[in-house]
Amino acid sequence: MNVLLVFQLGVGLFALAAFFFLFRDISHNKLEMKTDKKNYVKYGIMAVPYMFLDCLGIGSYAPLMVTFKATKTIKDDLIPGTLNACCFFIATVETILYTTTIDVSPVTLFVLIGGATVGAFFGSKFVSKLDITKIRFAMGGALIVVALVMIAGNLNLMPTGGDAIALSPGKLAFATVIAVILGALMTIGIGIYAPIMALVYALGLSPLVAFPIMMGSCAFLMPTAAIGFIKSGKYDRKAALTINFVGLIGVAIAVFFVTSIPLVILKWLVSVVLFYTAVIMFRDARKGQLEKNQAKAAA
Numbered sequence: 001m002n003v004l005l006v007f008q009l010g011v012g013l014f015a016l017a018a019f020f021f022l023f024r025d026i027s028h029n030k031l032e033m034k035t036d037k038k039n040y041v042k043y044g045i046m047a048v049p050y051m052f053l054d055c056l057g058i059g060s061y062a063p064l065m066v067t068f069k070a071t072k073t074i075k076d077d078l079i080p081g082t083l084n085a086c087c088f089f090i091a092t093v094e095t096i097l098y099t100t101t102i103d104v105s106p107v108t109l110f111v112l113i114g115g116a117t118v119g120a121f122f123g124s125k126f127v128s129k130l131d132i133t134k135i136r137f138a139m140g141g142a143l144i145v146v147a148l149v150m151i152a153g154n155l156n157l158m159p160t161g162g163d164a165i166a167l168s169p170g171k172l173a174f175a176t177v178i179a180v181i182l183g184a185l186m187t188i189g190i191g192i193y194a195p196i197m198a199l200v201y202a203l204g205l206s207p208l209v210a211f212p213i214m215m216g217s218c219a220f221l222m223p224t225a226a227i228g229f230i231k232s233g234k235y236d237r238k239a240a241l242t243i244n245f246v247g248l249i250g251v252a253i254a255v256f257f258v259t260s261i262p263l264v265i266l267k268w269l270v271s272v273v274l275f276y277t278a279v280i281m282f283r284d285a286r287k288g289q290l291e292k293n294q295a296k297a298a299a
Contacts, residue, residue, distance in 0.1 A: 003106050008096050011219045015092040018223035021230045022085065026237055033237060039073055043086075043242035051090050051247030055254030057193045057214065057273050060087060062280065064243075074236045081229030082236045086243035088222040090251060095219040097255045098212040105166030108205075109212060112172075115179030116192060116217035123184025132188055133288040139190060140281030146198040147274035154267050162204035163263070171203050183217065192217055194277035197270050207270045211258060 026033060046067055054060035061083050068074040074082055099109070167175055178199055182192050196214040201207055229235045258266065 003110075004099060007106070007110065007216075008099060011092050011095050011216070014220055014223040015089055018085075018088050018226045018230070021227050022240060025230050025233065026241065029237060033241075036238070039238050040242050042071060042073055043239045044246040047243040047247035048250040050250070051087075051243070052250035052254045054087070054090065054247075055094055055215075055251050056258065056269065057197055057211065058276065059191050059193050060090075061191070068239075074239065078234060078236050081226075081232070081234040082239050084222055084226040084229055085235040085240035087218075087247075088226040089244040090247050091215060091218040091222045093248060093251055094215040094255070095212065097251070098215050098258075101255065101259045102208050102212050103165050104209045104212050108166050108172060108175075108209070109216065111176055112179045112196075112213050113216040113220070115176040116183035116186075116196075117220050119180035119183025120186050120217075120221050121183075123180065123187065127184045127188050130188075132190075133285045133292065135185065135188075135190060136281045136285035136288070139185075139195065140278040140285065143194055143198055143274045143278040143281065146202055147271045147278070150201060150267055150271045150274070154264060154271070163206045164204055165206060165209055167203060167205065175199060175203060179217075183221075186221065190281075191277065194274050198274060201270065207263070207266050208258070210270070 046064065050060040050063050050067075053063065064083060064086070065079055068079055068082070069076070179196075182190075182195050182199075185195075186192050193214045196217070197207065197210040200210040200213065226235075226240075230240075261269075
């Protein structure tokens with residue numbers, strides 16, 4: 001059997017496991033699902049544009065969180081669980097579509113996804129001791145550097161990037177170490193999408209290769225996290241059901257867009273994503289620094 005097909009089946013099984021718990025929980029809470037039906041419309045409206053952005057590598061957690069808070073549709077304590085429960089199927093479909101439509105070495109794909117998964121499962125206890133503010137400042141700076149290099153290449157100011165779909169053994173070993181670190185950082189709120197884009201480009205791979213790698217990493221992590229929140233009931237059931245399915249419209253549009261546009265335009269798009277993520281990193285780091293200073297002053 002084709003190794004890529006085996007991988008896709010594995011991703012699908014993870015999603016099916018999460019769906020089992022989701023549908024069982026929903027069946028036990030039918031009365032709740034029938035109340036406040038207007039929320040289904042609200043979640044459906046959010047789903048398409050936010051999942052489109054997610055599929056482009058911009059991510060959906062931040063805009064969803066802001067919208068949940070602004071519209072007061074979900075209690076604050078339910079937001080973390082809802083973000084995982086409403087996106088796990090989206091991540092699965094994104095992974096299957098991108099691994100089907102984008103050429104990437106199976107070895108490079110599996111090793112980097114495996115590294116990120118290992119980092120997420122076993123690295124949290126190590127990174128939780130680190131200063132997240134400093135990490136965000138450093139990550140934001142690194143993303144801006146890669147974005148500037150990419151822009152310089154687009155303007156023919158310097159030779160950069162590449163169109164390879166596989167890494168050499170040496171580069172793969174280095175990239176795996178970075179993937180483990182990025183997977184661990186996910187557990188403390190550092191997104192993996194933009195850093196994977198930067199890593200892939202810096203090592204000479206085609207920017208397209210980043211998409212199946214970053215989506216594949218989340219396709220294993222999200223269902224696992226979602227199951228925990230679903231079992232505890234700490235999530236919004238209507239949001240999980242609606243966004244997971246209506247969001248597929250945004251995914252279909254985004255996958256077609258990414259795989260059909262010229263590579264040079266994709267590089268500009270990735271540059272924008274890197275800059276946007278860097279700004280968010282700096283903003284969150286600045287906010288964290290201010291909170292630290294206030295806490296010290298109060299003490």
